Amino acid sequence: MKKLLFPFTARKRQFLLLLFICVCFSGIAQKSELSVEKIMQDPSWIGTFPSDISWGANSKNIYFNYNPEKNASDSLYKISLENRDEIVKVSLQEKRKMLPQWGDFNRKKTKKVYAENGNLVLYDLKAEEATEMLDLDANIEDAEFLQNEDKISFIYNDNAFILNLENGQISQLTHIRKGKEKEEKSPEVSEQDTWLEKENLGLLQVVNERKEKKENSENYRKSVAEEEPFSFYLGENSLRRLQVSPNGKYAAYQLINRAENKSTNVPNYVDESGYTADLPARSKVGEKSDKVDLAIYNAEKDTVFIVDTSILPGINDLPGYTEDYPEKEWEKKERQIIPSGTYFSANGESAVVNLRSADNKDRWIAEIDLKTGKLNVLDRQHDNAWIAGPGVGYTYWGGGTMGWLPDNEHIYFQSEETGYSHLYLLNVESGKKTALTEGKFEVFDPFLSKDKKSWYLTTSEVDAGERHFYKMPVMGGKMEQLTQMTGKNEVYLSPDEKYMSILHSYSNKPEELYIKKTSSNAKPDQLTSGQSEAFSSYNWREPEFIKFKAEDGAMVPARLYLPQENVKNNAAVVFVHGAGYLQNAHKWWSSYFREYMFNNLLTDLGYTVIDIDYRGSAGYGRDWRTGIYRYMGGKDLSDQVDGVKYLIKNHNINPDKVGIYGGSYGGFITLMAMFTEQETFKAGAALRSVTDWAHYNHGYTSNILNEPALDPIAYRRSSPIYFADGLEGDLLIAHGMVDTNVHFQDVVRLAQRLIELGKDDWELAVYPVESHGFIEPSSWTDEYSRILELFNESLLNN
Template sequence: MARKLFLLPILLFIFIEVSAQSTLSVDYIMRDPKWMGTFPSAPSWGEDSNQIFFKYNQENDPADSLYKIELGKPSNIAKVHWPEEKGLAKPLLAYNSDQSLRIYRKDNAIIFEDQKKKTTTTLLTWHEPVSNLRFLADENRIAFNSSGNIYVYDRSTKSVSKSTNISNASKPASPSEPSSSDPGFLEAENLDLLKVVRARKEAQEKSKAYRAAIRESNSEFIYYTQGKNISNLQLSPDEKFATFSIYTPASNQNTIVPNYVDASGYTENLNTRSKVGNKPAKVEIGIYDLTRDTVYFVTTSNLPGIKDLPDYVKDYPEKTWEEKERSVTLSSPIFSPDGKRAIIQVRAFDNKDRWITEVDLTSGELKTLDRQRDEAWIGGPGIGGGFGGGTFGWLPDNQHIYFQSEASGFSHLYLLDVNSGLKKALTSGKYEVFDPFLSKDQKYWYLTTSEVDPGERHFYRMPVMGGTMEKLTSMTGNNEVALSPDEKKLAIIHSYSNKPAELFVQENKVGAKPQQLTAGQSEEFKAYRWRDPQIVKFTAEDGAQVPARLYLPEASKKNGAAVIFVHGAGYLQNVHKWWSSYFREYMFHNLLTDLGYTVLDIDYRASAGYGRDWRTGIYRHMGGKDLSDQVDGAKFLMAEHGVESGKIGIYGGSYGGFITLMALFNHGDIFTSGAALRSVTDWAHYNHGYTANILNTPEDDPIAYRRSSPIYFAEGLKGNLLIAHGMLDVNVHFQDVVRLSQRLIELGKDNWEMAVYPVEDHGFVEPSSWTDEYKRILKLFNTTLLEKKQ
């Protein structure tokens, strides 16, 4: 009798464990996402501020199309057909300072519109394609590019003048210069023997030199690029200078990805990226002085710290480090509204410095206005990449420039007085600023921030010189805002953790109530009660508070097992209160939770949204704090949520696949099983732009690569590993897992398997591939984490 009572709890445990079910299945959730409904994106406004355009798919088309809503008729969602859509596009649209006038290109014509008078005029029909239209400081004059030069149209005189004279040919030899070609033996002998022939030859050359000298003295200045192609050609608003860029790419070897399933029936090679350790491209900024008829180039040798060595050199005492000017990239100059000044962003190729400079337009010398140095790497929202971009420009007063910087540890908006050098932070605090822009009257900033919470995004208005920020949006989650042309209304794409995006419209006022315009969820999608995951924080080994999404099963279904999901991209945020770009994984987590699993989704070190220190927490050691955060998350689940030791799995794709490999290779005592999807296995084989930021280069910092690459830790595999990879992956190449599989074979490991997907790139497309992959993941966890107790 005692024995029967003892067995009863065991039998009950087995019954509960195997009977947990879900109305979801992998086949169900991994179908073409159209089953979920249609969700709006990319909102924009009609010119009269009464129409909202957006991408949508109400008619089950192969892809999203352009739709519109007429305000006042919210139920009237209409598809925009091609003739109308084509008419909406105005290539090269440019405005004057108060945006009362605008110009754009239509074919080879320049169209002029007076916004106040509501008139449209064709100013000029040109014989060649035109580009880079813009108003000059004298707004009666309009500059445009054509055939590699700048022209100016004067609205008063209705005349066109050519401002630059640039040719990509080689410069002809000067008449005073000796001929570079030596006569051959026969010609030399002939000239030596025959006086008349020699005299005629000499007379011919003198005549030619005379004619050339006359032409040279009477001709216009021509700048010859010697065959180099120029880009970003622009005229200063005061018409005294033009600037241009010359980009000379470096010769770096690209890699090959074989396509075994090409339609031709033959194996075709896909040419893809090079690997980390690229030689730098060369960027030169030329200044064309239109007054002095001369061209010279911006110089960077006087930048403060241009020869600084990075701190990591101390780890290589045996190596001699040469102190030399570092390679840099330069953005195209941005002229002040009056054209008298120009600013340039300069970024070191080693990613340690970003200089904001003013260029002396008469000499090309740079004056540093702001230097941001980071011994890890320069980055963060609005900072811009190697060729500029980001938040950067002039206020209309010709005195202040604006930019974003992580100087405080979070990316904020700054003003800098170019006369006094005084820098002022317009925003501050432990939050980040995204996509600031000026109002039409240039009296206000509009910006999105995470001030309320790292997991929320709201839209604000703030005086141009700083002051109180007015919060204009109120819905919890993410608010992606498009401001109407008259700046009276907001079109908002809003989503919440368990609610995909919908379109709303709202007055541009604090406290205004948003009105929902779309309702795209299908009845099938709405039939399931999608979870709103808890946002929690747990304490890491170094004391940091790590944010995570937590999915808890019902107590009656709880099986004691857990799955930790690792998001991809490294620098990405997935712990937030809006609909995730990882929506398939989100639905899979609902399925797992239905089956009794506890699921944790962590914004580990290097994730976006938490400032500079979090972003750079993996510098020189990927698989360091980003991995220990997963381990600490597992310990948190065991300590706080009843998860049992030996019943924890981990999975993720891309960067998440990399972390999964590192987890199984280094912490087999914590993680029993893992699925590594499209994973990097050796960082020396990944691309330069991403990897060199974090790990420097393999040639200069091999220590960082050795301790960060899973292939060097494969001998530590104890648990159960699934590797899945698309064979057409041009981001993380299939070669990565081929090399790792050979390593595992040589190590005699037999507790792993690999699934390959012949038609898939890095991001899977086919529902059949998604389904196969996630069935394998579910099977892995069910068979290795839910072993029945005897």
């Protein structure tokens, strides 16, 4: 008889856990060098690994955060090119003298201007000397060299200013003011007072002459006085992304009219005050969007244009999902537009803007006529699902990869036009668009070389599970592969572009720092080796990378962990990664390193484990990304089921011994699996799970499921709470009570639903001090002890 798991239990598992690890199943002892306690302790036990890599401005030193001394937090260290064998901790004095990573270089990279501690600083790289140029009574921000480089633009008190380096003069470019313009009103004069004044002036000649002389004098002063600059009043708007053109003639900025939305509060029952404290959190999907306008200031005309987006092609189109609601009368109206960023050409005479529809189904790239503010559309990308992908961006904070070549004629950007995110050039004069990269792979983080004659970029061309760094001619051509180590190569190019520092990892090896010359033939030298003896003493598995056929014919990538035949128990566990749009079936060290180690433990104990990049995962192009549109829990779940079928057919798995677990999106899939695929999954652990998508956030959910009031079909078929009556197997639900991402309310509502349905075989474990990503080792240990016990009891003890 199946053992029941009772809700809200807080039993200790140590004894049972030890029992299940050491006891014999089928007469064979199944043991592991690992334990849940060992895996889930403070991650520092794994070792110390470099992060936040940067170069010194002179290309002589590599800087990174490191913690070989096991302090409370990382410190800054460096390795010099002259002495690569020595890792040196950076002193506080040296750290204070270091050139910050932000700011703007001149074209020759001999000087850098930046704002530090609110002041304007100019740094001479040759002299290694910093000069404080301005110290004002408020913070200076966004300092940049203008085109002729003898002037610097900066933002101060929400206005753009220009500093002349030759004479030190400061001029104010924009005059943006908060609030509304005050209208000067003449004082009200009664009919009686008007009559008295008129009679008095008619009777007394001297008084009348003095009045006329005063008025003539005021009119003359106004006629010869300098005209005051045009002031733009924000009214109820707030200002964001104020940018100055390189020639100093124009400025662009966004006007944000904040929407009022009802936010939620997450109660913290263990606040240090002893009282229950509310943590402010997000609103729910379906919230009103902020209204965002783009303003262009023309200094020559001393006026501001508000860019008119009503001319965009398709601006009134209805989304495709409306066809599923024929009974509803849909009004065609102008969709709300969000400008994601404005980009000026090098000479400052032209600009393009990246525009997104608020429903995220269209992106337009348009040129702005800086003299009139009118738009000329250069490119439109439409997606019946939603616009996204590497380098494409999806928020008004930025437009992803975009900018100008130095010729002032070509813009560059990334697009999923072919189904994969690639790099494009577009001639703004002729309208000709050219793909610089093409193929069934994706491009990441392209940038121009120092001389602007080449591209540096990362791609997945070698394999979807690898990342390599390339160099390519600026107008396109053969790509030169500069990295060769299998796995992920995260490259940081030295300022002189002669060397690459590489943060490299493999599936069973955490990140280490390497260096090599910027050449395809050069060999990399390893600079760090941070694995602890305790970690490296275990033979961590290299998962087998496989593809299996899904029910619709798609080949699904996965990582497979196979136990030794002498301990194999014919049970399987499916691990489901979180985030939805995330890649985990790859050849580098996973951000899910705890789960990777737990999967090793499960495999030691005889389980076969599979980790699937299901539909909706990153790394495989547009069709894979949008495979979950309007139906989360559709193909993303059937991919898990098909993975189990693959294991049953190819690895002799008992169909009655299959479990599933995952957190966040993985927790959501686990719930859908336990509620709707009862014949496949006998046990599941759903961690920090979304149970009802109508209660999640807007930015993520509305892209995939639209809005609940507009597309209720999508939400009802995608939310586990509607299918809770299907639970038959054993279910563990675990959630942090102060989760400000997926709120604890989600599982509270689901628990009530399960109670009302009379379901018995489920358990809710709550973690009072944890948010979405657990921090405390004790919480991780408790959670995964419960997961292991669940699988041992439900899959092996029946």
